[in-house]
Amino acid sequence: MIDLEAVHKLKVEDGDVLVVPEHTSYEDAQLLAEALQFVDPGCRAIVIRGPVEQLDVGAMNKLGWYRA
Template structure:
């Protein structure tokens, strides 16, 4: 189960990045995606499991992310 108290932002807006705890279950993350879609189908968000700060620039570039 996702510990929703540990989610960094719950007032989700289009374009938000949601960081869920590292030990979050994949099925629960999919349920969160489904719930967000039901609430606002056109909204686009990125959900990441675990601490974002562990990714360095090279790793982010490999994933298609670039610093602005």
């Protein structure tokens, strides 16, 4: 299960990135993404397991993320 106290942001808006604890299972992260679509159809949010800080600029560029 996802520890909701550890989720960084609960008021989700279009374009948000949600970081859940790295021990969150892939299935639970997917359930969260599906629940977000149920609550706000068409909402574009990203669910990431684990700390974002571990990605370097090169890795983010490969994923299509670019530093502004």
